[in-house]
Structures are given as structure tokens and as C-alpha cells.
Amino acid sequence: MDDTAVNDIARFFRRLQWALVALAVLWLVWLMGPVLTPFVVAALLGWLGDPLVDRLQRAGRSRNTAVVLVFALMALLLALALLILVPTLQRQIATLVHSLPNYRDWFVDTAIPWLEQRTRLDLSTWLNPEYLIEQLRVHWERAGGVATTALGYLSRSGFAVFAMVANVVLIPVLTFFFLRDWDVFVERVASLVPRDHLGTASRLAKESSDMLGGFLRGQFTVMLILGAMYGFGLWAIGIDLGLLIGIVAGLLTFVPYLGPASGVIFGVIAALVQHGDWKHVAGVLAVFGIGQVIESYWLTPKLVGDRIGLHPVAVIFAVLAGGQLFGFLGMLLALPVAAVANVLLRYAHARYTQSRLYAGQSPAPGVGAERVSGGGIIVPADSDDEGEGKA
Structure with a gap:
């Protein structure tokens, strides 16, 4: 067996060892969550x-x-x-x-008949409080x-x-x-950290910390501002539960689209139960519409931006997956882990686009030889760009 095969086997066992260590750490975190x-x-x-x-x-x-x-x-x-x-x-x-009796009466006398008329389903039997009791x-x-x-x-x-x-x-x-x-x-x-990798590890750790810190501070500020805006806006148009609905909508802003959607639903129901006219419903829609314009065009770009670099679906998945695997501790760790993983994936992508596996070793038939520049862009090998000669 030559030295190359021995080195490959040794590298495989080292990676297997680190994988087992990672699994053991995750198991301990799961056991010691509380x-x-x-x-x-x-x-x-x-x-x-x-x-x-x-x-x-x-x-x-x-x-x-x-x-x-x-x-x-x-x-x-x-x-x-x-x-x-x-x-x-x-x-x-x-x-x-x-106000619960008023909401119950509105639900039984108004909401259910309205839904039955449009869906032609017999909902009153299934949703009637007497039937449920x-x-x-x-x-x-x-x-x-x-x-x-x-x-x-x-x-x-x-x-x-x-x-x-x-x-x-x-x-x-x-x-x-x-x-x-x-x-x-x-x-x-x-x-x-091994001395040969200290510079790279420090840079990646700083990127992760800056990205996550900016996101959390900005998102928390956006939640506070929107909760106050929604609460005082609904209170100003005469919704008795406006402050509670605004606080809930502001907190749920952490999950994209859930905060304003829940606020609109609860606010419209509260307006219909309390006032029963479309003027207050229009007021609720105006409050959340103005809030969404301010959040989309000023608050989020100014305070949050794209600092975590994750799609909203990825944020939701990270929080839910962390909660499912490790409970409340997993939800706390979800975004930090997601931010670190995002930075590592960017680093891995940059390394991959500069690797021989990505660039290939032989040119395609009929096409001049190509190689990868420092920025990951494929350029002809005979390019006279001075910078490419140094890449």
C-alpha cells in the first residue's frame, strides 16, 4: 500500500473521529437542555x-x-x-x-351564518357552543x-x-x-485553534458575530417600534384591545409576514365585534398598511438590512427545527447556528469556485482553455488582463 492510500485512510478516520465528537456534543446538548x-x-x-x-x-x-x-x-x-x-x-x-361574551355572540350570530352563506356548509352544528359542550x-x-x-x-x-x-x-x-x-x-x-488556521477562523468568527449581532439588534428594535406603532394606532381609532393586538403583532414580526397578517385578522375581528361598521375596519387596515410601508421602506432597510444573509424561509425553518430538536434551547441557538453556518457556506463556496474540481482540467472541444479568476469568474487563458496573470 503506497503512502497516498495510507494518508487517505488516515484522513478518513480523522474526519470520522470529528464527526463522532460532533454527534456526542449534540447528544449532550439535547440531554442537558434545561x-x-x-x-x-x-x-x-x-x-x-x-x-x-x-x-x-x-x-x-x-x-x-x-x-x-x-x-x-x-x-x-x-x-x-x-x-x-x-x-x-x-x-x-x-x-x-x-368582552368574551360579545365575541362569542358575534361568532355564533354573525360569522358562522356569513361563512355558511358563502361556503354552503353546515358549520353551525359543528361550531355551536352548545354542541361542543x-x-x-x-x-x-x-x-x-x-x-x-x-x-x-x-x-x-x-x-x-x-x-x-x-x-x-x-x-x-x-x-x-x-x-x-x-x-x-x-x-x-x-x-x-491551530495556528495555521487562526487567521481564517478569526475572520469567519468576526463575520458571524457582526452579521448576527446586527440582525438581532436591528430586528429587536423593529419589533419594539412596530409594536408601539400598531398598538397606539389601533388605540387611536377606538379599538379597546388595540394595545394587546399591537404588542402581539409586533412580537410576531420576528417571523416574516406572520406579524402583520395576525394583527390584521385580530384587528378586523375586534373592530367588527366592538363597532360593527366598515369605517373602523378601514382604520385597522390603514394602521397596518402604513406600518408595513414604514417597515418595508425605512425600518428594515435602515436597522436590519440583509445582515444575516438568510432568506425568511430559512430563518423560519431554523427556529422551528431548533425548537423541534432541542426545545427552547434550540430556538435560542437557531439563529446563531444559522448565521455561523451561512458564513461557513459562503467560505466553502468561495473555496469551491477557486478549486480544480470547479474549474476543470481540460478545455472543451473547440473552445480556448479557460480558468477561474480570483473572483470566481471564468476567463479565457489567453486574456491579456494584467490582474489575471496574478490570480
Whole structure:
């Protein structure tokens, strides 16, 4: 067996070894998801706050002082959000509970007959509350068994509730330490990278961090602005549940097209139930139409742009796949992993377009020899471009 075959076998076993290590890491992440969740949340907060800490350090403050200032700012913003949102949401939910009979009557007396008239389907039997209650009574024994099982699970999950509270308490403590020692963690990880690949690894890591950081900060700002715009706009035209609908639509803006679509549906239903005229429906459509114009032509291009480089379908798939595989932890890690994967795929594509496999070794019959330029463009070999001679 020659040296080439031995090297190929050794390379295969090294790759197999790394694949097994990756699978073992994923298995451990899946097993330790509940334990790792507060660490991941704190790491994301520390990563988002580290640029501001570095900026304060460059302004002349010590690392500890900068960390305390940034941590206090983050805690203040969280406290203000809770002080503003919690009472507002409490009032809006109380209004919703008080209005539920009106929504039920509108659904039974107006919505169902309207749908039946246009679809010619007998929906009143299936959607009638009395029929649903009767079906529940008929199957009460089975429902009672399910309820008993659920209550038994809840009674056995007291430790899980305690663990969740402990995680919430841990997050600010861990965030402070991640803010303080973020640069130390980065240096220790960089020290493990082989020296021959340190430059490439550093460049790819910086691209991933810049891309994801810009996307998250911009998207979060867009969500806040749109939630406030939708909420106050619906409140201004007289929708009692306008603030709640606006907040929900703003949060769902993270999923492309879901936020405005859900806001329009809920807003139109609220306008029809509360006022019953098309003037308020037109007002709801105007609020979301203006919001979408501002978001499409100013907010998203200005604050988000194309920083993550992923199609909206890929973003949705990443979040759903992460949640399906690793639960809430997977949803937290979905976008960071997707951003890193996107940067690595770009790097792999650039390497591939400059490889011999892509360029080929022999010209096609009747065509002059061609080769690949530094930018991945195929040019004739006899081109007199000076830059190509250096590529």
C-alpha cells in the first residue's frame, strides 16, 4: 500500500473521529437542555452587551466600571419594560375577558351564518357552543382521564418549577460574569485553534458575530417600534384591545409576514365585534398598511438590512427545527447556528469556485482553455488582463 492510500485512510478516520465528537456534543446538548438554557441566554446577553463595554473601555473607563454601567443599563431597561408592559397587558387581558361574551355572540350570530352563506356548509352544528359542550359531556370520562394525567404530571413536576425559578434567578448573575470575562473567553477559545488556521477562523468568527449581532439588534428594535406603532394606532381609532393586538403583532414580526397578517385578522375581528361598521375596519387596515410601508421602506432597510444573509424561509425553518430538536434551547441557538453556518457556506463556496474540481482540467472541444479568476469568474487563458496573470 503506497503512502497516498495510507494518508487517505488516515484522513478518513480523522474526519470520522470529528464527526463522532460532533454527534456526542449534540447528544449532550439535547440531554442537558434545561441546564444549559440560562447559560445560553446569559451568553447571548453578554455577547450583545460586550461591544458597548469595549466602547466604554476605549473611552477611558476600567473593565469593571464599564461592565457595571452596561449591566445597570440592561437591568434598567428590563425594569422599565416590565413596569410599562405588565400593567398594560393586565388591563388589556381584563378587557378581553370582559368582552368574551360579545365575541362569542358575534361568532355564533354573525360569522358562522356569513361563512355558511358563502361556503354552503353546515358549520353551525359543528361550531355551536352548545354542541361542543355536549360533546365534552359525552366524552367527559376520557377528558377526565387526560386531565387526571396532566394534573398528576404537574404534581410530580414541582422540581421542574423550582428549576425554572432558579434559572430565572441565575440569568442576571451569569450575564454579569459573561460581560466581565467575555474577552477572556474569546482568547481562551482562540488559543485552542491551530495556528495555521487562526487567521481564517478569526475572520469567519468576526463575520458571524457582526452579521448576527446586527440582525438581532436591528430586528429587536423593529419589533419594539412596530409594536408601539400598531398598538397606539389601533388605540387611536377606538379599538379597546388595540394595545394587546399591537404588542402581539409586533412580537410576531420576528417571523416574516406572520406579524402583520395576525394583527390584521385580530384587528378586523375586534373592530367588527366592538363597532360593527366598515369605517373602523378601514382604520385597522390603514394602521397596518402604513406600518408595513414604514417597515418595508425605512425600518428594515435602515436597522436590519440583509445582515444575516438568510432568506425568511430559512430563518423560519431554523427556529422551528431548533425548537423541534432541542426545545427552547434550540430556538435560542437557531439563529446563531444559522448565521455561523451561512458564513461557513459562503467560505466553502468561495473555496469551491477557486478549486480544480470547479474549474476543470481540460478545455472543451473547440473552445480556448479557460480558468477561474480570483473572483470566481471564468476567463479565457489567453486574456491579456494584467490582474489575471496574478490570480
